[in-house]
Amino acid sequence: MTASFPPRSMLYVPGDKPRAMDKARTLGADAVILDLEDAVAPEHKAAARENVREALRTPWPCPVLVRVNGTGTPWEHEDREMALLAGVHGLVLPKVEDAGTVRDLHLRVPLWAMIETPAGVLNAAAIAAAPGVAGLLVGANDLARALRCRPHPERLPLLHALESVVLAARAHGKHPVDAVFNDVRDAAGFARECVQGRTLGFGGKTVIHPAQVPAANEAFGVSDEEAQAARDLLAAWTAARAEGKSVATFAGALVEQMHADEAQDIVNLWEATRPRA
Ligand SMILES: CC(C)(COP(=O)(O)OP(=O)(O)OC[C@H]1O[C@@H](n2cnc3c(N)ncnc32)[C@H](O)[C@@H]1OP(=O)(O)O)[C@@H](O)C(=O)NCCC(=O)NCCSC(=O)C[C@H](O)C(=O)O
Ligand SMILES: [Mg+2]
Numbered sequence: 001m002t003a004s005f006p007p008r009s010m011l012y013v014p015g016d017k018p019r020a021m022d023k024a025r026t027l028g029a030d031a032v033i034l035d036l037e038d039a040v041a042p043e044h045k046a047a048a049r050e051n052v053r054e055a056l057r058t059p060w061p062c063p064v065l066v067r068v069n070g071t072g073t074p075w076e077h078e079d080r081e082m083a084l085l086a087g088v089h090g091l092v093l094p095k096v097e098d099a100g101t102v103r104d105l106h107l108r109v110p111l112w113a114m115i116e117t118p119a120g121v122l123n124a125a126a127i128a129a130a131p132g133v134a135g136l137l138v139g140a141n142d143l144a145r146a147l148r149c150r151p152h153p154e155r156l157p158l159l160h161a162l163e164s165v166v167l168a169a170r171a172h173g174k175h176p177v178d179a180v181f182n183d184v185r186d187a188a189g190f191a192r193e194c195v196q197g198r199t200l201g202f203g204g205k206t207v208i209h210p211a212q213v214p215a216a217n218e219a220f221g222v223s224d225e226e227a228q229a230a231r232d233l234l235a236a237w238t239a240a241r242a243e244g245k246s247v248a249t250f251a252g253a254l255v256e257q258m259h260a261d262e263a264q265d266i267v268n269l270w271e272a273t274r275p276r277a
Pocket of ligand 2: 094116139142
């Protein structure tokens, strides 16, 4: 994963769907997660691993991660060995519940820990602090099942967990990535959940369908207008500082160094994610 910007969209692709893996190369996701875990039935695990090995032989237009089967499953070692030998950009570890699981792996690729159990949520800060962890991914399907909570349009039952993941990741300079949205035909619902996730502080969202990629990139990206407003704020701040002022106003609002830093982050993200000519 390039460190230049957080992944706005991370597309899960089941390892037992070679056609979907081919298509994933063309969809413009910031990252792809080739899945060997819950999207692949037990009887297809070995074939999926070979499909992923084959898919990793050719270059991808974006960082490619592999979600391996978890610790204690029959497939964990062969999955990790294949992925590491194939040269993935990172490993997605499912159902991580404590930092020891991550620390004991001593792997040389970035790890993206899935927080999708109550224990994982309670230990999210220690997991985020573990060396080698690049980000935390929320697994809302597994988490909701474990919590025995009910679906809610604003995800009220999950809000504490979502905010815990953002807090833990941000506290340790890691990327928090929001959960998937299951209804692949509900574009409006997906867009609403993206707005909620960005409002909570997530830097991006895991997605499960091609139609969700552009919407996630837009929701977690920076528009030309937002980038221009940020540049205008930076210009006003530079002028104020040149006059020796410690604070300024822009468009009627207070501007301090932190606001200028935030504006620079916005411009940097716009630069890093705008389509290349
Ligand atoms: C959800 C789906 C099963 C829907 O599949 P389908 O009905 O086939 O979709 P479409 O007919 O609309 O497909 C249109 C074309 O798009 C391709 N496609 C579909 N999904 C993907 C994908 N993820 N990546 C790439 N390409 C995709 C189809 O092949 C069609 O292509 P073509 O025939 O060439 O036109 C399906 O979307 C799917 O399987 N999604 C991924 C599911 C998945 O990965 N699940 C695991 C992650 S979710 C999870 O568990 C997270 C966490 O652990 C938790 O606990 O919450
Ligand atoms: Mg899960």
